[in-house]
Amino acid sequence: MCEKAKGDGAAAMSACYQGFDPAAYLQYNYTPPRADFERQVSIVPWKLHSVCTALSLKVTSDVSGELLVDIGTGPTLYHVILTDFLEVNHQELRRWLQDEGDCGLDWMSYLQHVCKLEGRQYGDIDYNCNP
């Protein structure tokens, strides 16, 4: 464990990540040789398998609930896969992603609203971070 993380709470953990280099992290973990889709135990296949397991186990194990929140996504999006036949829907999502201002719905505000309604607490996650 990081020396700086010896204190309590998020601030101590956050201190540990000062100097975190997203580009270096992605290069090291998500490109060969460390990332190897031929091997199930390689990092990305293993992570995806873990997410699938957590989702499929739902209420039959110690993992329960209807919403899986990834705390600490880092600079990654590998577990978010969106599909649709229609190009108009791709365009709509692209408008939101690229923050073009004319998208049909502000998804971050929407999710914050839903979370608030459900009384969920997500700490200090930054919902306003556009890629």
Ligand SMILES: C[S@@+](CC[C@H](N)C(=O)[O-])C[C@H]1O[C@@H](n2cnc3c(N)ncnc32)[C@H](O)[C@@H]1O
């Ligand atoms: C090693 S990276 C992992 C990134 C990503 N989950 C992946 O699979 O590649 C850990 C990330 O968790 C974040 N993190 C650690 N503790 C956290 C917390 N309590 N709340 C939010 N983010 C946290 C760090 O900022 C860092 O970006």
